[in-house]
Amino acid sequence: MDCMFKKIAKQGGDIQFDDxxxxxxxxxxLEGExxxxxxxxxxxxxIGKLETSENVRIETNAQIEGDITAREAIIAGNVHGNIIIAQHLSLLSSAKITGDITAGSIAIQQGAQMNGKCSMVATVEPKPADVKQNAASVMQDTTELL
Structure with a gap:
């Protein structure tokens, strides 16, 4: 289990799991958000959504039924949901992903399985629902000023 807490090498730097x-x-x-x-x-x-402002590691026998949002992630287990990673995502050879992936950069080991869309972007943009909500808020603020 010590290996889980060490730095994980990735292209361009390390993902920290010391703490x-x-x-x-x-x-x-665990069920819920x-x-x-x-x-x-x-x-x-x-079973549910996992959100952190830091790093996530999904171990080989782990199962996630829900969306994951994090700064960086290493996935070796099963994920059935969308994955949004602000910086780097590593899919290890045992990873099985069903869902869309959005990340700053991605490394995929041979043997990893993916079923979904994959997008690499410089910055993670808000979800369409957030954009609609912000647009509605701006419209309401503009109307109140008139």
Whole structure:
């Protein structure tokens, strides 16, 4: 288990997992929305959304049924949901992804499986629902000024 807490090499730098704040262990099944401001490692089952402003590591036997949003991520397990990574995403050879991926950069090991769209962008843009909500807010503010 020590290997999970070490730096993981990636092109252009390292993803830090020295200070994992939350571990969802192999015997844990968690349902609901999970939010964190620290590094998160999942070895168990998560049914719901996972959001962190830091890094995520999904271990080989882990299963995620929901969307993942993080700064950087390493995925070795199964994810059925959309993945939004602001910087770097590494898909290890055992990764199985069903869903769309948006990331700043992506490394995919031979053997990793993906079923969905993949986009690499310099910055992660807000979801369409957020854009509509912001546009409606601007329209309301403009109307109030008149």
């Amino acid at each position: 994992v704040e939350t571990i969802i262990g192999p015997s844990v099944k 999970f939010q964190s401001k620290g590094n998160v490692m999942v070895s168990g089952v998560l």
